[in-house]
Amino acid sequence: MPKSNKSGGFKPAKNYEPRTPGKGGPKAGSRSPGHRGFKAADETAPRKQRWNADDRSARGAAPSSRGERPAYGDRPAYGDRPERGGHKRGERSERPSYGDRPERGGNQRPSRENGFNKSGTGTGRSERPSYGRDERPAYNREERPSYDRDERRVPQRTDRQKWNDARNEERRAEAVKAREDAPKRTWEERPKRSFDRTERPARSFDDRPKRSFDRDDRPARTERPAYNDRPARTERPAYNDRPARSFDDRPKRSFDRDDRPARTERPAYNERPARSFDDRPKRSFDRDTRPARSNERGSDFYPNRDTKPAFNQVDDVVLERLEAQATLAGDVDGVTFADLGIGGNITRVLKELGAESPFPIQAATIPVVLEGRDVLGRGRTGSGKTIAFGAPLVERLMENGGGANRKPGRKPRALILAPTRELALQIDRTVQPIARAVGLFTTQIYGGVPQARQVGALQRGVDIIIGTPGRIEDLIEQRRLDLSEVTITVLDEADHMCDLGFLEPVQRILRHTKDGGQKLLFSATLDKGVATLVEEFLVNPSVHEVAGEDQASSTIDHRVLVVESRDKSEIIRQLADREGKTLIFSRTRAYAEMLAEQLEDAGFPATSLHGDLNQSRRTRNLQQLTSGRVNVLVATDVAARGIHVDDIDLVIQADAPDEYKTYLHRAGRTGRAGKKGTVVTLIPRARRRRMDELLDRAEIEAEMVDAFPGDALLGELAADTPVAPR
DNA sequence: AAAAAAG
Numbered sequence: 001m002p003k004s005n006k007s008g009g010f011k012p013a014k015n016y017e018p019r020t021p022g023k024g025g026p027k028a029g030s031r032s033p034g035h036r037g038f039k040a041a042d043e044t045a046p047r048k049q050r051w052n053a054d055d056r057s058a059r060g061a062a063p064s065s066r067g068e069r070p071a072y073g074d075r076p077a078y079g080d081r082p083e084r085g086g087h088k089r090g091e092r093s094e095r096p097s098y099g100d101r102p103e104r105g106g107n108q109r110p111s112r113e114n115g116f117n118k119s120g121t122g123t124g125r126s127e128r129p130s131y132g133r134d135e136r137p138a139y140n141r142e143e144r145p146s147y148d149r150d151e152r153r154v155p156q157r158t159d160r161q162k163w164n165d166a167r168n169e170e171r172r173a174e175a176v177k178a179r180e181d182a183p184k185r186t187w188e189e190r191p192k193r194s195f196d197r198t199e200r201p202a203r204s205f206d207d208r209p210k211r212s213f214d215r216d217d218r219p220a221r222t223e224r225p226a227y228n229d230r231p232a233r234t235e236r237p238a239y240n241d242r243p244a245r246s247f248d249d250r251p252k253r254s255f256d257r258d259d260r261p262a263r264t265e266r267p268a269y270n271e272r273p274a275r276s277f278d279d280r281p282k283r284s285f286d287r288d289t290r291p292a293r294s295n296e297r298g299s300d301f302y303p304n305r306d307t308k309p310a311f312n313q314v315d316d317v318v319l320e321r322l323e324a325q326a327t328l329a330g331d332v333d334g335v336t337f338a339d340l341g342i343g344g345n346i347t348r349v350l351k352e353l354g355a356e357s358p359f360p361i362q363a364a365t366i367p368v369v370l371e372g373r374d375v376l377g378r379g380r381t382g383s384g385k386t387i388a389f390g391a392p393l394v395e396r397l398m399e400n401g402g403g404a405n406r407k408p409g410r411k412p413r414a415l416i417l418a419p420t421r422e423l424a425l426q427i428d429r430t431v432q433p434i435a436r437a438v439g440l441f442t443t444q445i446y447g448g449v450p451q452a453r454q455v456g457a458l459q460r461g462v463d464i465i466i467g468t469p470g471r472i473e474d475l476i477e478q479r480r481l482d483l484s485e486v487t488i489t490v491l492d493e494a495d496h497m498c499d500l501g502f503l504e505p506v507q508r509i510l511r512h513t514k515d516g517g518q519k520l521l522f523s524a525t526l527d528k529g530v531a532t533l534v535e536e537f538l539v540n541p542s543v544h545e546v547a548g549e550d551q552a553s554s555t556i557d558h559r560v561l562v563v564e565s566r567d568k569s570e571i572i573r574q575l576a577d578r579e580g581k582t583l584i585f586s587r588t589r590a591y592a593e594m595l596a597e598q599l600e601d602a603g604f605p606a607t608s609l610h611g612d613l614n615q616s617r618r619t620r621n622l623q624q625l626t627s628g629r630v631n632v633l634v635a636t637d638v639a640a641r642g643i644h645v646d647d648i649d650l651v652i653q654a655d656a657p658d659e660y661k662t663y664l665h666r667a668g669r670t671g672r673a674g675k676k677g678t679v680v681t682l683i684p685r686a687r688r689r690r691m692d693e694l695l696d697r698a699e700i701e702a703e704m705v706d707a708f709p710g711d712a713l714l715g716e717l718a719a720d721t722p723v724a725p726r
Numbered sequence: 727a728a729a730a731a732a733g
Contacts, residue, residue, distance in 0.1 A: 452733080
């Protein structure tokens, strides 16, 4: 096999291997004449034609030899075979559904987006992107083993990618324009809303005075005594050049916590009287006065200064909870899936999946979904939401004559949207078996992998689409995906899907689904943030949650450690020194990468998960934690929501989250399905107050203590049996 | 800051 560039990155010989002519095309031969093996470009050879869109589509659709085959129906049911993408061997390695299988050589193939220099040659240290270089502790590079290093190298944004970015931007603009031109859309009728990006002047970071960014650092400054000893000082940009802004001439801002309505006075979570939206004084986050909760999210949202008070773009507010019908856990004792209206085949599969009897959230929502109503469902992290929407969704498709409808090229009738590819993949792992039990098919539509196979599946016909917004929209624009028959749409992590950057694509996608189709919104932190979608797409939704699911009743022990920043890596190392599975969250991709490296250097098998990795590495790295090949995964918030890995019993937040919801979701990676777990959050001294407020909003009780390397506490927290809550 | 986004 020529493709034996197997893992490890330990392949110094690669450059000297005899080239295999023919296969690799232009790679054969040396460039320089006079060099042994020089091969001049062959002018006589037919020029390789670039494919145009039609060629590609034809290929994706109907592989020349196979597409003609008379009846797909004669073959064993599609779902029973390992999915075959069709024809192109080379694509195999990137097939998502193979994420579970043991690593094979093929996986190592450098992906397009990275270029060949990324994983092949073991020498390219100097090509590493510059993240963290200078901050990096000075360990001796020469001593480091060379294995595995290169696999994790973070690719830089290539010119091509930049070009693609620009291109995508254009296409987005075109799509918006097309929609504006189309009369039937209600685009123009809608009142202008703040997130109509295209209407907004392109305002950037720069035209606004420096604000919250510096905030973390600023308070600390005054407290730091050894001002002059600090090395990094000189690099600070022009501290003194800044206009002498006094603290007082600023308008009051959101983080002037004391002035805000006293949140802490809220009655306990569940006992709140049914307050309607109207009898409350208007507050800043009320939909009509405020441009969208998206301003929690920062960078590209800015209130219109004419009408809005200069306000809180970093505010992390607790939006009002939706009034929900609560189901008591006790109510579901003895109830079976069959009682809820789920058919025998599906019930059987659920049992195989480990769901013997319904969890409360499932018992609450399944019957309502089966009625055909729009549903908002809130269930704690790890409480079984996927089955809560997956099972009744399949059941509904069946009832609608779904089983009989196997026509090739049929349009999908259900859509499940998720915020990350990993989550989409994971949902498919649950929903696919359920669907197959009744002869329905699912396919994953997400980015980062070649689209041909996805398009092929669509053209053969599938019933349920599970995917992320980007690729779905892309295929819609390419007219390869038609959602007009979609009668059930699920938004998993619905509140997140309403955040800036997600909301608009999600809206556009939902507008492509069938009018009046059923909509299901699920999340552990479902709140009024989804109001925009609810208003536009849901009809008289039925809201459900499980009573008594507050943080106090959770199985998670929360700790906050106040640490010196220079001690941080050492403390993380000591916390990660354990047998059990540990998930570490960092705020940035670069830091995630750096921490993973540091831990490996310290002798703990660790890997990373973040958006700078290509999809096959993301899938593989996550799988390494799942399979136990490594016990430590350092991730960005890509892993914060929904991802289920069994038996993570320690979550370390190397950087504290900004939002209480993020805290809840990150923490929810442990303590799943009633198991015990510990969450340790590391914060600098200056962040104590913000952290307190965040915990307050999250309604979490956590002990906050100073910690230093070597403290006995670290060993206790790392102990594999989580320490008992205070 | 992160995530989602072509062959």
